[in-house]
Amino acid sequence: MTISRRVFVKSGGLALFSLGLDPLFLARAAFAVRPSAGPPDRRMLVCLFQRGAVDGLNMVVPHGDPLYYRERPRIAVPEPDVVDLDGHFGLHPRLAALKPLWENKSLAAIHAIGSPDSTRSHFDAQDYMESGTPGAKATPDGWLNRYCQHDREHQDTPFRAVAFGPQLPRILAGSAPSLAIDDLQAFGLRAPQPAARDRLTRAFEELYAGSATGLLSTSSQEAFEAVQMLKQVSPSQYQPAHGADYPRGRFGKAMMQIAQLIKADVGLQLAFADVTGWDTHVNQGSSDGQLAARLADFGQALAAFAQDLGEKLRDVVVLTMSEFGRTVRENGNSGTDHGHATAMLVMGGPVNGGRMLGRWPGLDPADRFEGRDVAVTTDFRDLFAEVLARHLGAKDLAAIFPGFSPDAARFPGAIKV
Amino acid sequence: MKTRTLVCLCGALAAWPLVEASAQAPALTPRDSALHALNRLAYGPRPGEVDRVAADGVMRWVDRQLSPRKIDDGPLAARERRFKILDYDAGELARVYVDAQRERREQKRAAATDSMTEKPEQAGPLEQRGRRLGAEFQELAVIRAVLSERQLYEVMVDFWANHFNVFFAKGADRFLTPSYIEQTIRPRALGKFADLLIATAESPAMLFYLDNWESVAPGATPPQAMRLRARPLFGPRPMFGRPPLFDPGHDPMRADSLRRQALARVPKGINENYARELLELHTLGVDGGYTQQDVINVARIFTGWSVRRPQQGGDFEFHDWAHDYGEKVVMGVMFPAGRGRDEGVRLLKLLANYPATMHHVSRRLCQRFVNDDPPDGCVDDAVTAWKRSDGDIREVLRAIFRSPDFWAPENVRAKIKTPLEFVVSAARAVGGDPDTTPRLAQVVARLGEPLFLHVAPDGYPEREDAWVNSGALLDRMNAAVALAAGRLPGVAVSLDSIVPATPDAERLIAQANAAVLSGTMSENTKQVIRRQISDISDPLQARALAIGLAIGGPEFQRQ
Structure with a gap:
């Protein structure tokens, strides 16, 4: 149909x-x-990309595995510091803010997830995770965009798919309209008076409508539609609810602005933000240090987001991803090199939370990928496809992940059915 | 022989590069050709420049640009003298960095003893000096792009700075990056690729950025003296303004534990980071036919390529003790046991002229100069020139500029300007004169391209989809309006000599068209501007709006 x-x-x-x-x-x-918790049009997905390959083993720590401690004498998170989840796995102590979400069943974690492609190149691996076609570089668009192309049931508003950042990421590249916003408050033409601003906006709108071609044309159309809608939102007056305290910095701000758009009811369905600083080749630290500082920022922003949304989290799923994991064994510089499988988090009302998902392959060298990395037991597309299908109601999964046969039997069970 | 024929043709008919192609395709006029060359080999034309280049002969201009040393660049040199950063050599910059670090430690210690006051951390004067110098260095890049007569040379410096990307804000790269650009990239931007490759491999900025400086043979132990040094002082701090990791403070207990931590951080094995990016990005390309084992062996070959501590100037240093002297095989080539630093140089020379490298780097050049999806023909022409000239970048470029693909009408205006290209070309179009404050570089940063601050080793992207999106377009429109109104910080514009204010709308539009768009303004743009200025009685305001719309409009985003 x-x-x-x-x-x-x-x-x-x-x-x-x-x-x-x-x-x-x-x-x-x-x-x-459609029989579902809320009207499907109101369900939203927030994708967060930890660029640089987060060390899944120190984010979601297999503290029940002695091999973890043996392989990482300098950077393992000591057992007493780990925020235990299920007796075997636990969160990094700087993610402690997320523990209440685990307890109220709106947070799940999955380990040993990754790409069937073995590349250890950041760029290739990010590209594959965003195109949704590991191994195939020629794919022109991203899987989130293909979802928008194939699932036309959702009302198209300029804010249907929004990426926070100066550039539109690969995951949203494609023919369906999507928006890149660096800062909601500064979005639009600037002029001293509203009348002058409207006039300037109209002038540029006419310029681009009449003379622009290709990407310039579609992007400008999206821009002007969005400017129109934002006029009603007044983003500069936003106050987070329920005492939510977003960490300062880029990522915290992006999460706050996503919450703001969700509450403004402008038709947001997909949001994307990325967060960098995970490529910890040197001195990554354990309970404290470089990675710990990044995780603290990450966890606090997620916790603030959940708190800010309150009831509205019922309709929202937050999915974190990273291009690959890092070596099981620490390297010569108290860091970790590029590995294979990693861990991801799924958070929100529709999440089947309080559980570790996926199959844990163990850290035994014989069970590792190429003898050095955590093996992939869940293809990332199985998780992404499940979220699209069970949360957003996507039907045409084969079109969204070409060359892949999505099968509900392989879904890791991240979303309540 | 084809090349020689072309050379003769170009010499004889300097104003007209497309004699052969003109038979089939609707050929470019001399003015079109001049505009195209100025858009690609330069950061866009300055007022009147299209006509000058067209009259003089576009191929003659191209050839001159390929020999930048013969072009007088006096006014830029005078401007550069106002940049203090150029008076600092690498050692002095290292000292600025070390001083700023010490200041931070002292501040931290003071804050620790005075725990009652929880004031936000503020950069001290020494650290502020370091940041100022860093900002000055970014501005210098913008100034050169705007003012230099050696435009192609500046374009190539930007190209290589991205091809051999380093991240200005990573730890020691805060003081290593300026000398990297000045001494490593700039002198070799139009030389042999192999020389540039070797220079980047030996550059402290790259060794630090991609972690090779602490890649050591497994089991290698540094001499005692080295171990006792406060090695972690050199540790990476990924962002500006992070406190130092190591502080041999007053407290003896703490100092002891820190010393143990420092010992624990003595490198204990290889680090593959540089090896992988060397193959994937700098030379062969990701499909260049290497394996994970090759990456490991390349990393082993570069063990010991390291840097001195900042206190000693941070220069390149080969650490004998850290080098893996075993036998290695890389892509089927044997590197026998017992060789030291020279095997790294041998590998780099091998990689520099490997067929996959020629193709990968040529393709990237064609992507920059011809089309985001470069036609095979021009890549082939570039590779042929590479083989013939032993990787002489100047000759590779010459081949690209003589390739029919470069001049094919479908490749004209086929590329979208990057933020740097947009800001610089806009400043040039209105005869803008940037000052020495970092503000124009901040505009480039706001539009999405903070210079030398691309964190990943692939450098800023060359493809339009990375730069064109709704938010970025609105930002460009805002910058255009501000520039035309003389409100863009960091640059003085003098429109009077270029587009004199006039109450005559048609004259204004014609002059804005000539100045900003070299006569390529579309009918629609003219109409919109005409409508917009129709009720503005102040000629200055009308002029600012017309030029703002022309620069912020769709035509000016293309090159």
Whole structure:
């Protein structure tokens, strides 16, 4: 079926309207088609990319495995410091802010997840994780964008898919409209008076509508639509709710602005932000140190986001990802080199939380990938596909992950059914 | 022989590079060709420059740009003298860095004894001096791009700074980056690729950035004297303004534990980071046919390539004790046991002229100069020139600029300007004169390209989809409006000589078109500007709006 509900509602509604029936009835009927917690249009996904390959073993620590301590004499997180989750795994102490979310079942973690492709290149591995086609470089678009292309049921608003940052990431590249916003407050044309600003906005809108081609044309259209909508939101007056305290810095700000867009009801469905600083080749530290500082910022931003959203977290799933993990054994510089599988977090109301997901292959050298790295037991596409299918209601998974046959039997069980 | 024919043609018909191609394709006029060359080999034309280059002959101009030393650059040199950063040599910059670190430690210690006051950390005067110098260095890059007569040379410096990317904010790279650009990249930007490759491999900035400085043969132990040094002083701090990791403070207990920590951090094995990026990004390309075992063996070959501590100037230093003297095989080539630093140089020379390298680097050059998706023809032309000239970058570039693909109409205006290209070309179009404050570089940063601050080793992307998005476009429009109104910080514009204010709308549009878009303004743009200025009575305001719209509009985003 390629007829989108949106078209159906529009045309059908129009037809009924001409017969004197209330089109709202139809909209309600359309929502009712899918049995789910909330209307599917209100479900949202936030993807966070830990660029640089986070050390999954120190983020979600297998403290029950003596090999972990044997291989990492200088950088292992000491057992008493680990925030235990299930007796075998535990969070890095600087992620302690997330423990309450684990306890109320809105946080799950998955270990030994990664790509079937064995590349240890950051760029290739990020590319594959964002294109959703490991091993195939020619894929022109990203999987989040393909989801938007194939699932037209969601109302297209300029804010349907938003990436926070100066550049549109690969994961959202493609023909479906999406937006890159570095800072909500500064988004739009600047002029001293509102009238002058509106005039300037109109002028540029006309310029681009008439003369722009290719990417310049589509991007500018998205920009001007978004400017229109943002006028109603007034982002500079935002106050986080429930005493949420976002850490200062880029990532905390991005999370706050995502929360803001969610609450502003501008039609946000997909949000993306990235967070850097995970490429810890040297002196990565254990309970304290470089990685600990990055994790503290990361965990506090996630916890603040959950707190700020409050009830609204019911409709939101936050999915973290990173291009690969790091070597089991610490390197000669008290750091870790590029490895294979890593750990990811899934957080939110629809999450089947309080559980470790995936199959743990163990750290025994015989069970490792190429003898050195945590082996991949979950293809990242199985998790991504599950989230798209069970949380956002995506149907055409094969089109979103070409060359891959999604199979519900392999879903790690991150989302409540 | 094809090349010689072309050389003759170009010599004889200097104003017209496309004699052969013109038979099939709608050929470029001499003005079109001049504009195209100025957009790609330079940071866009300055007022009147398109006509000058067209009249003089575009290929003659291209050839001159390929020999930058013969081009007088006096005014830029005078401007450069106002940049204090150029008076510092690498050792002095290292001292600035060390001083700033010491100041931080002292501040921290003072704060620790005075624990009642929890004031936010503030950079002391020495650290501020270091930051000022860093900001000055970014501005210098923008100034050179705007003012230099040796435009192609500046474009190539930017190209190599991205190809051999380092991250200005990583620990010691805060003081190593300026000399990296000045002494490693700039003197070799149009020389032999092998020389540039070797120079980057030996540069402290790269050795530090990709961690090779502490890659050692497994089991190697440093001489006693070295171990006792406060080695972690050199540790990486990924962001500006982080406190130092190691502080041999007053407290003897603490000092002891810190010494133990320092010992624990003595490198104990190889680090693959540089080896991998050398193969993947600097030379062969990711599909260049190497394996993980090759990466490991390359890392072994470079064990011991290290740097002195900042207190000693931070120069390159080969550590005999850290080198792996075993036998290695890289891509089937044997490196016999017992060789030291020279086997690294041998490997670099081998890599520099490996077919995969020629193709990878040529392709990147064509991506920069011709099209985001470069046609095979021009890559092949570049590779042929590479083989013939033994990797002479100047000859490779010459081949690209003589390739029919370079001049093919479908490749004209086919590229989107990067933020640096946008800001610099805009400043040039309005005859802008940047001052020595870091503010124009900050504009470039705000648009998404903080110079020398791309954290990943692949450098800033060359593809349009990395730069064109809704937010970035709005930022460009804002910068354009501010520049035209004389409100863009860091640059003085004198529009009067370029587009004199006039109440005559048609004249204003014609002059804005000529100055900013070299006559390529679309009918739609003219109409929009006409409508917008129709009710503005102040000619200065009308002029600012017209030029702001022209620079912020879609035509000016292309090159």
